[in-house]
Amino acid sequence: MKSDSLILPRKMNKFHIQSPFKPSGDQPKAIKRLSLGLRENKKHQVLLGVTGSGKTFTIAKVIEEVQRPTLVIAHNKTLAAQLYAEFTEFFPENAVEYFVSYYDYYQPEAYVPQTDTYIEKETSVNEDIDRLRHRATKSLFDRRDVIVVASVSCIYGLGSPESYYKMHLFIERGQRIERNDILEKLVEIQYSRNDIGFQRGTFRVRGDIIEIFPAYEDSPIRVELFGDEVEKIVKLDPVRIKPKEEIKEISIHPNSHYVTSMERMKITQQEILKEMEERIDWFKSQNKFLESQRLYQRTMFDLEMIKEMGFCQGIENYSRFVDGRKPGEPPYTLLEYFPEDALFIIDESHVTIPQIGGMYWGDRARKTTLVEYGFRLPSALDNRPLNFEEFEERITQAIYVSATPGPYEFKKSENDVIEQIVRPTGLTDPEIVVKPVASQVDDLLDEIRKYAEKKERVLVTTLT
Structure with missing residues (x-):
């Protein structure tokens, strides 16, 4: 699409x-x-x-x-x-x-x-x-x-x-939005809260002030709330974390391209589990018990991570389910x-x-x-x-x-x-001379001596 x-x-x-x-x-x-x-x-x-x-x-x-x-x-x-x-x-x-x-x-x-x-x-x-x-x-x-x-x-x-576009968080000055709604949305689009180590893909909170470091920016953003109203949005200096520029609005796009809604992720877990069970049955029918056990352990670990965190290491291997694609698409x-x-x-x-x-x-x-x-x-x-x-x-x-x-x-x-073919400078290609391989070393030494006598330098390019 x-x-x-x-x-x-x-x-x-x-x-x-x-x-x-x-x-x-x-x-x-x-x-x-x-x-x-x-x-x-x-x-x-x-x-x-x-x-x-x-x-x-x-x-x-x-x-x-x-x-x-x-x-x-x-x-x-x-x-x-x-x-x-x-x-x-x-x-x-x-x-x-x-x-x-x-x-x-x-x-x-x-x-x-x-x-x-x-x-x-x-x-x-x-x-x-x-x-x-x-x-x-x-x-x-x-x-x-x-x-x-x-x-x-x-x-x-x-x-x-x-999914990537629909999951973005839009904030503008004067907007009415609850503080917790912003925090929940940030977690949903895979930003993690970190009040100490502030870096790309994280956010931190101090009272009604939320500081967000978008995945695509080299400067963080500060959102100041007054109750449930956005009072001010400010770009910050990335080193000193001091106000640099006030802006009217900001779109916070997800911290991962593999992002989807919670509803879709629940369906994804069900589809992964279903495919795992079918594959394990097939392995057992072929007397491949080692492969069956291996697949069960690895997949269940990933499912547990997805359930708790919303993603897992190597989630791209389940991208067909995350995207809602059919087999082979x-x-x-x-x-x-x-x-x-x-x-x-x-x-x-x-x-x-x-x-x-x-x-x-x-x-x-x-x-x-x-x-x-x-x-x-x-x-x-x-x-x-x-x-x-x-x-x-x-x-x-x-x-x-x-x-x-x-x-x-x-x-x-x-x-x-x-x-x-004609260069803007009008320059033509230099003359190229092809010589026999048999005497290439002696010929190279002769050429080097010519330029050495003129106190000029020689660059030789060769293959190992």
Whole structure:
């Protein structure tokens, strides 16, 4: 379900580039053709641009021209960070967001039957990246002038956008609301009370003053009540916790993308229990008593945590039940948080497209083993990335950007390729000389001596 169906009151700010540079070289022609293609509802276009031809600036001008929310997908975090920095510089007044995997370290849960080795899931979460992920989804609900730069992790399950939006807490000055109602709602959307260690995803209370640290902000919020009326809402300095700016209203979005109502969570527990009982019966019918006992212990522990806390470690493995999906249905991903008219930019498409295609099968092979040996319920298989066909179904209009587009891009665009060969600077590629391998070391020494005599430095790049 696209977020359009929620009928959101998004702000209608315009995309506006702030740059001293003007399009030159092949850029004006490329910008015009790409923008025209989007207006003519071409679903797939290819921008073939040599290195240094200013492809990112061209795409930025196209976004400014068509004024549509945009998802830029890169094939790794490093490239995504570079693009994020460039788009932030081009669009300082608009919402440019960063959405990549928030793990600094990630060891997935796995089981190796050959050696009977179970590998526990180990992770180290980067709090700053987690904040940026939350800020990205919040921006998509609040406004239309949004560019999200993401890695291929954007095709992994994220939780229902409908539940995420409906669970938010809205507070405005003059609003009548009981103090306890605010506290109960904060707990429901997975904020925890901590009167000592104040950090993202927590809140603290002193009398009629409630201080909240939203998951997507780097500054906390103070809500001052007078009886059952909101008297003041203030942004605080994150270090000194002193008032910085008074605001009229605030929307507090959940501390987790896997959030749902208490009613839905009760149904989730019943469905987990039902599937566990069916799976245990199947294991026993196959004389797999070890697997049966293992599954019972692990699942009952998770159910107890969900009952007491509202969530458990690894709750994403039960996301099919939390979201209310049917077996085999694709998960909700970042793509569902975009409106229907979103524009997709696939950067370095010759690498990114094959990577997207390979994510599903690697994930499924690992989880199938966990299910077969009783470490997970079969529903865990539905906590997965999109397969390639599902990804294609969600693409409204796409521009593939590459210096060397692959066969897929040519086929989809029907060989209608927009070239950007002439650089804005007018510089040409340096001359490349290919020499035989046989005498490469001697030749390298000769070249180094030439420059050493001139007191110049030499940089040698090599493969180990």
